[in-house]
Amino acid sequence: MTTDAHAPSTALPLRVAVEPHPDRHLVAAVQRVGGSVVPLAQAQVLVWVGGPDGFPALPDGVEWVALSTAGIENFVAAGTVDDSRLWTNASGFYARGVAEHALALLLAGTRQVVRSARTRWAKDAVDPAVRSLRGSTVAIIGAGGIGRELTPMLIACGASVLAVNRSGRPVGGADVTMAAERTREAFSRSDHVVLAAPDTPETRHLINDHTLGLLQPHSWIVNVARGPLVDHDALHRALVAGTIGGAALDVTDPEPLPRDHPLFDLKNVVITPHVANPAGRLTEEMAPYLTENLRRFMAEREMLSVVHAGRGY
Template identity: 50%
Template sequence: MKYVMGTREWDSIVEALSGRGHQRVEDLADADFLVFNGVPGDFPESLPDNIRFVQLCLAGIDAFFDAGLIDDTRRWANASGVYGRPVAESAVALLLSALHMHVHVARERTFDSAPDVHEGTGWLFGATVAVIGAGGIGHDLIPMLTGFGCEVIAVNNSGRPVEGAAETVTAEHTDDVLRRADHVILAAPLTEATRGMINSRTLGLMKDTAVLINVGRGPLVVTDDLVTALEEGQIRAAGLDVTDPEPLPDDHPLWGMDNVVITPHTANTFRSMQRLMPDAVLANLDALEAGERMPTEVDPDRGY
């Protein structure tokens, strides 16, 4: 088949597709599918009818839905689960950094901070960690957490048992999970049901020793409510790779907090995306040509 690559050229994908006999062209009118690794603002104004399939290279595609770009006139796929391993590793890194007070020590820049660390350090081993949105990221995250001696509660929509988790529950039991968990990792997609799921009420359910990690989508958390909870000691700390708003303004209160670790939406980097995406594109094309559902096919009705 023929395809267009936009907006950045990723040699890894071009080489993988060429190896399967797919031909790159420049004009959408000549193509059968589009591989798109940009943002909604760069997306073509319209797609010709000959485009059967669009491969988006992001896992979180709520912005494409918000822009009205995704419909049922053709098939779409995202990168759900493709970047699970690097994002999972980043989630663990944020959690460990928050528990071990790295931001506090870095700002103090002295061994005189040792008494604070002796008093305030938390440990991951023996902890119960909730993974909310235990899909592709959870698949890679849970073995990492259990390797640290954690017990994991997985939360998903179906309630279907997640391998490695001590327990799997449906999203309707989230409140109970927040009460029980020592730490909480958000890895859920952004939908109407999940937007603002962490707010003043749900933060109030969590233990005051809990760390909240968000590697899902920024608007899963009501930011002002999180600031208040951290200031008032309702929870111990937070680790954020995604924020709302994003980018987080340089003068935002979260930047100044010793108990907050922030990375600039880099839990997965462009380098790892280029390394991991080709196999996913090929798997989707194999399924498409076989008349099957693609491994990362998007359901327009569900929003992910």
């Protein structure tokens, strides 16, 4: 990161490959900072839009790889992320939209919107089941970028927010922030749980028979993180038993969820097909962050969303 290409004013244009396709929003971001879009062989920077399939062998000249996804567990599993250069992901770039989707799922569940849509004016069944977020406590597990965006939305609905993150460092606006080792306490103090944590060995099957048992018969679980955070068999048991109120999932394990999966048959389940961050708008959402990171790269300043391969995110 200290080659002459980084020197200001008199520098040659930054050489950036946008692969596997020259997406117009990202090409515009490169041009906005005076950079040139070049083939990978000549590039200092690779902007990669997609998953690990088809990821190219990297020439030595590539100093920085900018991935377009927030979760990078598939790249880590594939051994793509190396120590020879800088890697960034898109963690946080899509946080506000994902937070909005989490709110949509939570409200669709608690206010019985989806259950209503599956019936036809079944007022006697629906009316007693409607719950308000006002006065409720919502735990956000893995309160990073999504949690920071979701918190004011929940507060505006009159809910209290109990944020849980790795460090326990207070999340602005949250009523309480707890470190991850107190996750179970957070469950037992909450009405509803929103999962927004990365998929790591520590978070896998965070929702299991035990933690489900800490929730209440009216509790909804919302997952906008990654499917493997939830033991889907345990979830199905709790939903059938009525131990919890319902589950609203934008991510599942596996994905896509097979059409004959038993979760699809339950009336207290809401499933959206991994669209909290719609693929069709991804590069448009990413572009301003890429611009910012390109500026920081050229100025040798601390960059956004640097990947820590060892932590898996």
